[in-house]
Amino acid sequence: MRLAKRVQQLPPYLFAAISKMIEDKQAQGIDVISLGIGDPDLPTPMHLIARLQEAAEDPVNHRYPESEGLPELRDAIGRWYATRHGVTLDSATEIIALIGSKEGIAHLPLCLIDAGDVSLITDPGYPVYEVATMFAGGHSVKLPLSEENGWLPNFEDVSSDDAEKARILWLNYPNNPTGALASISFFEEAVAWAKKHDVVIAHDLAYADVTYDGYIAPSILEVEGAIDVAIEFNSLSKTFNMTGWRVAMAVGNAEVIDALTRIKTNMDSGLPQAIQQMAITALDDPRDAISSHNVIYQRRRDRAVQVLQELGLRVESPKASLYVWAGLPIGETNSADYAERVVKETGVVLTPGSSYGDAGEGYIRISLTLSDDRLDEALERLSRFARGETVL
Ligand SMILES: Cc1ncc(COP(=O)(O)O)c(C=O)c1O
CATH class of the missing domain: 3.90.1150.10 (Aspartate Aminotransferase, domain 1)
Structure with a gap:
């Protein structure tokens, strides 16, 4: 074989x-x-498990879901972004539910990368960005991070050739593995760079709400005009101790969200609806x-x-x-x-x-x-x- x-x-x-x-x-x-x-x-908090059990018993939730997620879930994600980040999103066009953010991350290059195109990824970084780029026929150019630079990439280091071929710039703050943080001014710089070079930013915000000492992690979409070039992956996995339930979202640029929806409708049939119901309860909860x-x-x-x-x-x-x-x-x-x-x-x-x-x-x-x-x-x-x- x-x-x-x-x-x-x-x-x-x-x-x-x-x-x-x-x-x-x-x-x-x-x-x-x-x-x-x-x-x-x-x-996972017990009241969320109770909600899942209740929703699992309702025959409405026994059938194929829609790939993009229930409108009620997308509305709840919209409310979460509005209250948590002060970001207003159109839940019909700027939000999609994912089967864990890894799924969305793995599918995104299929929307944006053709053979020979480049993803810019940080080194060190979450390995899925590079593998997913390779699956789509592209290759990754690494932006080395260092302790001296606070584990943030320096966009001046990207050659003009790589910038021209780049279709996606992957960022992930709070960062795995370094725990590094990005400020709004760093995100502003990234957005300006992406606009200049016509590159989509895929920001992975998986650790948005695992924070200490009163720190509040920003969304890249808090930057004015970021939605013109950025999408953000966010997940209930770490926020609500829900890694096993596989529920997450991509939000941001409508054209990219539409492309991801079209890829996904040809690949999966979305998230079990009972899990979507549990996610709605989680997102609407107080933050206790x-x-x-x-x-x-x-x-x-x-x-x-x-x-x-x-x-x-x-x-x-x-x-x-x-x-x-x-x-x-x-x-x-x-x-x-x-x-x-x-x-x-x-x-x-x-x-x-x-x-x-x-x-x-x-x-x-x-x-x-x-x-x-x-x-x-x-x-x-x-x-x-x-x-x-x-x-x-
Ligand atoms: C940086 C980063 N992004 C994405 C994920 C995937 O999370 P999930 O698919 O559970 O939403 C992880 C999981 O460990 C991660 O560390």
């Missing part, structure tokens, strides 16, 4: 080496704790559940930052996202080697920064989505490792 080139070109599984190590450790009977997974351990989740993540963040500092890692307390991104201790240069040594000696899995791109080398990422007692156990082991004690 000959598989298509796009499958053959898929990069190897991100954490293949680490997964092998985990398997080996587990085979030796060692209790491995992974700080690699970014999937909330906290359950979000705030109480963030208090828990913030407490975990504080403990994690303290222990990472004991390990000699360079770390700033992130104001958003589910991750702590930390520079390797002095004398260490290879993040995969470092993570390998840590897992060997402690059974605790850290993600090497190089898994997110070359510019992530020299850093590791840990996730805060582990129950308090497991996270405590992992941090305790790391602390003992930092003191030079034998852990396993």
